[in-house]
């Protein structure tokens with residue numbers, strides 16, 4: 001089969017399309033014929049030799065990627081939930097070696113869910129790592145409740161546009177930050193209030209938030225503490241809850257923590273249900289062919305994408 005192998009970290013064209021052995025499903029695994037792959041900032045950081053690169057390098061060949069949608073081609077021993085021909089999607093082996101930039105991927109069945117029938121593969125692939133992050137942060141880490149005020153940074157991005165919709169689903173009051181040109185997009189995702197971060201500092205215009213989702217890092221997390229009420233929660237997906245931020249949070253009776261998403265077929269199935277109910281809609285702004293996958297990395301690296309960047313596999 002064909003797969004993109006990263007022989008050396010570096011630029012997008014270091015991703016080399018090569019013939020490699022088709023994987024064989026182990027016990028509890030399925031073999032998926034990949035129809036679409038989504039690309040995340042962690043993919044581009046790992047390609048540069050950062051993020052998860054060291055870990056992947058220990059298990060060559062390095063094949064990046066975690067987010068897939070496709071069809072079950074074969075099942076390993078002891079697989080109960082999926083049959084050959086089922087359409088599935090999910091984030092495979094994160095934060096391990098997902099090997100998703102390939103025509104075929106093996107995945108533990110516990111990392112996948114049935115794809116909603118009406119959602120095409122390129123949209124299903126989009127609703128994996130970014131959507132799982134939003135779900136796990138808001139539901140598992142922050143225990144979001146109806147009526148809460150939730151501040152979502154970078155609400156127009158991959159994680160942000162899912163977090164906005166999920167917070168809305170839980171009947172929270174959703175405040176999102178984005179450039180002014182993206183405010184209409186935020187409204188269509190269900191944000192009640194939009195803040196242009198170029199024109200305003202959140203700490204000057206937001207108060208009494210129950211939950212903040214930080215995806216920008218320490219400086220943003222630090223400033224966002226002032227937007228939270230006593231007893232509020234700040235969850236950072238970019239290491240923003242440093243020791244200094246946690247110490248300041250403690251003084252304000254705020255819980256500040258970092259979070260890393262993990263593969264979960266169970267959470268993926270919850271997201272599938274929301275999509276079936278029409279409550280969650282992946283927004284795919286860029287679709288590239290498998291041959292153009294390195295261009296998809298360039299798009300993600302603009303840090304200006306609305307929603308998601310996806311690659312389709314013929």
Ligand SMILES: NC(=O)c1ccc[n+]([C@@H]2O[C@H](COP(=O)([O-])OP(=O)(O)OC[C@H]3O[C@@H](n4cnc5c(N)ncnc54)[C@H](OP(=O)(O)O)[C@@H]3O)[C@@H](O)[C@H]2O)c1
Nearest residue numbers: 041133154156157158159178179215237259260261304305
């Ligand atoms: N820890 C974890 O488990 C985890 C999981 C997923 C992602 N992440 C990390 O979280 C970050 C975001 O991921 P993503 O997939 O959502 O990225 P993304 O889709 O590439 O984000 C792009 C969006 O960021 C917005 N943006 C850029 N700078 C901003 C700023 N200063 N304030 C507000 N919005 C800003 C842009 O909106 P405008 O065009 O309006 O500026 C754009 O819509 C990445 O660093 C990623 O690695 C971590």
